Amino acid sequence: MEHIQFERRTWNHIRLHVLPTDRFKTFAISVYIGRPLGEETVTNTALTPFVLRRGTALRPETKQFREHLDDLYGAGFGFDIYKRGDYQIVQLRMDIINDRFVKSAQSLLQQGLDFVGETLTKPATENGHFRQKYVDSEKQTLQKRIESVINDKIRYAAERCMEEMCADEPYRLHPLGKISDLDRINSEQLYEQYRVWLQTAPIDIYVVGNTTLTEVEDIVKGAFAIDRKEDVSYLTSEPRGASGEVKTIVERLDVNQGKLNLGLRTNLSYRDDKYPVALMYNGVLGGYPHSKLFINVREKASLAYYASSRFDGHKGILTIQSGIEMANYEKAVDIIRKQLSAMEQGEINDTEMSQTKAMISNQLREIQDSAFELISFDFNAILSGKERSVSGLIEAVEQVDVPAIAEAAKRVQLDTIYFLRDQKGE
Numbered sequence: 001m002e003h004i005q006f007e008r009r010t011w012n013h014i015r016l017h018v019l020p021t022d023r024f025k026t027f028a029i030s031v032y033i034g035r036p037l038g039e040e041t042v043t044n045t046a047l048t049p050f051v052l053r054r055g056t057a058l059r060p061e062t063k064q065f066r067e068h069l070d071d072l073y074g075a076g077f078g079f080d081i082y083k084r085g086d087y088q089i090v091q092l093r094m095d096i097i098n099d100r101f102v103k104s105a106q107s108l109l110q111q112g113l114d115f116v117g118e119t120l121t122k123p124a125t126e127n128g129h130f131r132q133k134y135v136d137s138e139k140q141t142l143q144k145r146i147e148s149v150i151n152d153k154i155r156y157a158a159e160r161c162m163e164e165m166c167a168d169e170p171y172r173l174h175p176l177g178k179i180s181d182l183d184r185i186n187s188e189q190l191y192e193q194y195r196v197w198l199q200t201a202p203i204d205i206y207v208v209g210n211t212t213l214t215e216v217e218d219i220v221k222g223a224f225a226i227d228r229k230e231d232v233s234y235l236t237s238e239p240r241g242a243s244g245e246v247k248t249i250v251e252r253l254d255v256n257q258g259k260l261n262l263g264l265r266t267n268l269s270y271r272d273d274k275y276p277v278a279l280m281y282n283g284v285l286g287g288y289p290h291s292k293l294f295i296n297v298r299e300k301a302s303l304a305y306y307a308s309s310r311f312d313g314h315k316g317i318l319t320i321q322s323g324i325e326m327a328n329y330e331k332a333v334d335i336i337r338k339q340l341s342a343m344e345q346g347e348i349n350d351t352e353m354s355q356t357k358a359m360i361s362n363q364l365r366e367i368q369d370s371a372f373e374l375i376s377f378d379f380n381a382i383l384s385g386k387e388r389s390v391s392g393l394i395e396a397v398e399q400v401d402v403p404a405i406a407e408a409a410k411r412v413q414l415d416t417i418y419f420l421r422d423q424k425g426e
Contacts, residue, residue, distance in 0.1 A: 004019065004368065004374060004378075004389065004390065005019075006018060006019050006206075006378055007019070007020065007213040008213075009213055009217055010231070011217055011220065011221060012221075012224070012226065012228050013203075013228040013229070013230055013231045013232065014203045014204075014205060014220070014224060014226070014228065015202075015203070015204045015205070015382070016205050016207075016213065016216060016217055016220060017204060017205070017206045017207075017375075017378060018206075018207050018208075018211065018212070018213040018216045019206075019207070019208040019209075019371075019374065019375075020209075020210070020211060020212055020213070021208060021209065021210065022210045024098075024208065024209060024371050025097065025098055025101055026095050026096060026097050026098055026209065026371070027094075027095075027096050027097075027098060027108070027109050027112055027207060027208070027209035027210075027211065028093075028094075028095055028206070028207070028208040028209060028371035028372050028375060029092075029093065029094040029095075029096070029112055029113060029116055029205075029206065029207055030091055030092070030093050030094075030205075030206040030372065030375045030376075030379075031091070031092040031116060031120065031203065031204070031205050031206070032089055032090070032091050032202075032203070032204045032206075032379060032382075033089070033090045033091075033092075033120075033197065033198075033201045033202070033203050034087045034088070034089050034090075034201055034202045034234060035087065035088050035090075035197060035201050036086060036087055036088070036170065037083060037086050037087060037088050037170035037171065037173045037175075038170060038173075039173070041088075041193065041197075042088060042173045042174075042175070042177045042178070042181075043142075043176075043177025043178055043181035043182065043185065044177075044181075044185060044189075044190055044193045044194075045081075045088055045090065045177070045193075045197060046081050046088070046142060046175060046176045046177040047135075047138060047139065047142050047177070047182075047185060047190060048090070048190065048193075048194050048197065049079040049081065049090050049092070050138035050141055050142055051123070051130050051134050051135055051138050051190065052119055052120065052123050053065070053077075053079065053119065054124065054131070054134040054137075054138065055123070055124035055131075055134070056118045056119055056122050056123060056124055057118070057122040057123065057124060057125065058118060058122065059124075060124035060131075061124075065119075068115065069115075072096055072108065072111055072112065072115070073096070073097050073102055073104075073108070075094060075095065075096040075097070075108075075112060075115075076093075076094065076095040076096075077092075077093070077094045077095075077115070077116075077119075078092075078093050079091060079092050079093065080093070081175050081176060082175050083171070083173075083175040084314045084383050085171070085234075085236075085237075085312075085314035085315050085383065086169065086170040086171055086237070086315070087234060087383070088173075088175050089175075092116055092119065092120060093372065094112050094115065094116050095372075096108050096109070096111070096112035098209060098210055100210070107219075109207070109209065109211055109215070109216075109219065110219050113207070113216070113219045113220060113223045114219070114222075114223045116223070117220070117222075117223030117224045117225075118223070120198070120224070121198065121223075121224060121225060121226055123194075125191070128191075129187045129188045129190075129191035129192075130187040130190055130191045130194075131187065132186075132187045134187075135185070135186065135187040135190055139182045139185065142176065142177070142182065143179055143182055145176055146174070146176050146177070146178070146179050147179070149174070149176070153253075153255055153257075153259055153420065154259060154321065154323070156259075156420070157259035157261050157321070157418065157420045158261055158319065158321060159174055160249075160251060160261075160418055160420070161249075161261035161262070161263050161319065161416060161418035162263065162317075162319070164247060164249045164263075164416050164418055165247070165263035165317070165415050165416040165418075166317075169240070171315055171317075198226050198228075199226065199227055199228055199229070200228075200232060201232065202232040202233060202234055202382075203226075203228075203232075204379065204382055205220060205224070206375045206378070206379070208371040208372075208374060208375060209371070234382065234383050234384075234385075236271060236383075236384060236385050238269075239265065239266065239267050239268065239269050239315065239316025239317075240265060240316070241265050241267055241413060242264075242265045242413035242414070242415040243415070246414050246415065246416065246417060247415065247416045247417070248416075248417045248419075249416065249417070249418045249419070250419045250421060251418070251419070251420050251421070252420075252421055252422065252423045253420060253422075253423065254422070254423060255420060255421065255422055256422070257305065257323050257324070257325070258323065258324045258325065258326045258328075258329060258419060258420065258421045258422075259321075259322075259323055259324075259418075259419070259420040260304075260320075260321075260322045260323075260324050260329065260332055260333070260336075260417075260418075260419050260420075261319060261320065261321050261322075261417075261418045261419075261420075262319065262320040262336060262414060262416065262417055262418070263317060263318075263319055263414075263415050263416040263418070264317070264318045264319070264320070264340075264412050264413060264414050264415060265316065265317060265412070265413045265415050266278055266281070266311070266316050266317065266318050266408070266411065266412050267316060267411045267412070267413070268313075268316055268408060268411065269313055269314065269315070269316040269384070270313035270314055270380055270383075270384040270386060270388075271384040271385055271386035274404075274408060275313060275386075276393060276396035276397045276399075276400055277400050277404045277405060277407075277408045278311060278313065278408060279311070279313075279360055279397060280353075280356055280357070280360070280397060280400045280404075280405055281311075281318075281343065281405050281408050281409060281412070282309055282310070282311035282318055283356035283359060283360055284343065284348055284352050284353070284356050284405065285309050285318075285320075285339060285340075285343055286307065286308045286309030286310075286320060286339075287308065287309060287310075287311075287356070287359070288355070288356065288359050290351070290352065290355045290356070291308070291309070291352070291356075292339040292342065292343075292352070293307040293308060293309060293320065293322070293336065293339055294307055294308065296335060296338075296339055297322060297332065297335050297336060297339070298322075301331070301335055303322075303324055303325075303328050303331055303332045303335060304322040304323055304324050304328075304332060305322075305323040305324070306321070306322060306323050307320070307321070307322040307323075307336075308320070308321055308322075309321070313380075313384075314380075314383060314384060318412065320336060322336070326421050326422055329419055329421070333417065337414075340409070340412070340414065343405065343406065343409035343412075344406060344409040344410050344412075345406065346402050346403060346405070346406035346409075348402050348405060348406075353402065357397055357398055357400075360394075360397050361394050361397060361398070364390050364393055364394050364397075365390070365394070367390055368390060377390065
């Protein structure tokens with residue numbers, strides 16, 4: 001397997017990460033800007049990229065902004081907002097074709113980085129702040145995005161389980177913020193917090209493609225002129241354990257199918273040496289169609305329409321999601337608990353082990369086929385302070401045995417049971 005090594009440099013308290021390679025026909029550009037999840041900032045931060053994508057000082061009208069992407073041979077541009085551990089992350093992404101495949105008078109990498117830098121640092125303004133019409137319009141857009149989560153009851157139940165489980169932690173906050181905050185946000189206040197965000201947030205710029213670190217640094221110096229005073233890194237903390245008695249939350253809404261979600265504290269994280277064991281634990285328990293939850297809860301017992309688990313390595317939290325008939329709540333909780341107990345007892349067969357290792361290894365190998373997946377994998381090291389390689393992680397997963405999973409399972413603590421059910425019944 002090819003060894004992937006990003007080259008790194010810091011300029012103006014911004015970290016640059018460049019992977020020189022001719023494997024891809026495009027340049028992949030990603031800019032990550034982080035901020036600790038907080039009540040006072042979460043909605044402002046979520047709204048900011050929506051406003052930034054409306055126009056820049058050079059192209060203040062949204063039509064001009066979008067037409068310029070067409071001029072760049074149909075370059076793709078977008079953003080994501082998500083949380084990793086107790087941080088809210090905004091990621092700007094651009095995919096632009098390599099100059100070798102088109103006739104361009106000016107470097108397309110330079111034009112791409114200039115565009116991303118312009119979008120981030122030179123927004124369209126009026127009277128020294130964001131354009132009010134853009135802020136008003138994008139507040140509506142953000143509200144619809146948040147409402148779409150509420151209307152999707154699978155996602156809603158997952159979010160509500162985390163809210164209850166992490167009621168006194170920043171992780172309870174949704175990365176898109178809160179609808180109740182939107183009314184009080186205006187263009188002046190949003191612009192001021194945006195300036196503070198750029199000056200104080202950890203910023204990482206990634207480029208993958210046929211280039212060099214020196215070339216990227218030279219372009220970035222002109223494209224990302226920000227007044228920054230000091231280096232800012234992501235702070236890491238040890239995973240939190242369960243507080244004691246399991247919390248049980250039952251919420252009633254107008255739903256036809258019950259949503260049963262469980263939140264568990266694994267006491268393991270990405271930076272832990274046992275992280276490969278945690279991946280295997282999640283995979284055997286509920287990560288794949290051959291897993292215990294899928295086979296025993298859904299297939300054999302026919303108690304669930306879906307049953308799976310998900311592990312957040314940056315927070316050390318594992319969640320179980322299932323859709324059940326209202327009357328099957330007690331049976332479903334009981335059989336899920338039995339699967340957790342089986343993991344502790346090491347009741348894991350050879351097929352579960354071999355198929356899980358194969359699935360995890362295949363997923364990791366596929367990372368090398370995508371520039372943006374390579375970037376995302378590397379960014380885990382920036383967030384956690386723990387460097388890993390794809391090949392090293394595959395090798396570590398292959399070495400995991402049943403006793404190691406059973407030992408990890410004994411550290412897993414059930415914290416919260418959340419059940420979303422109908423408004424009728426007992």
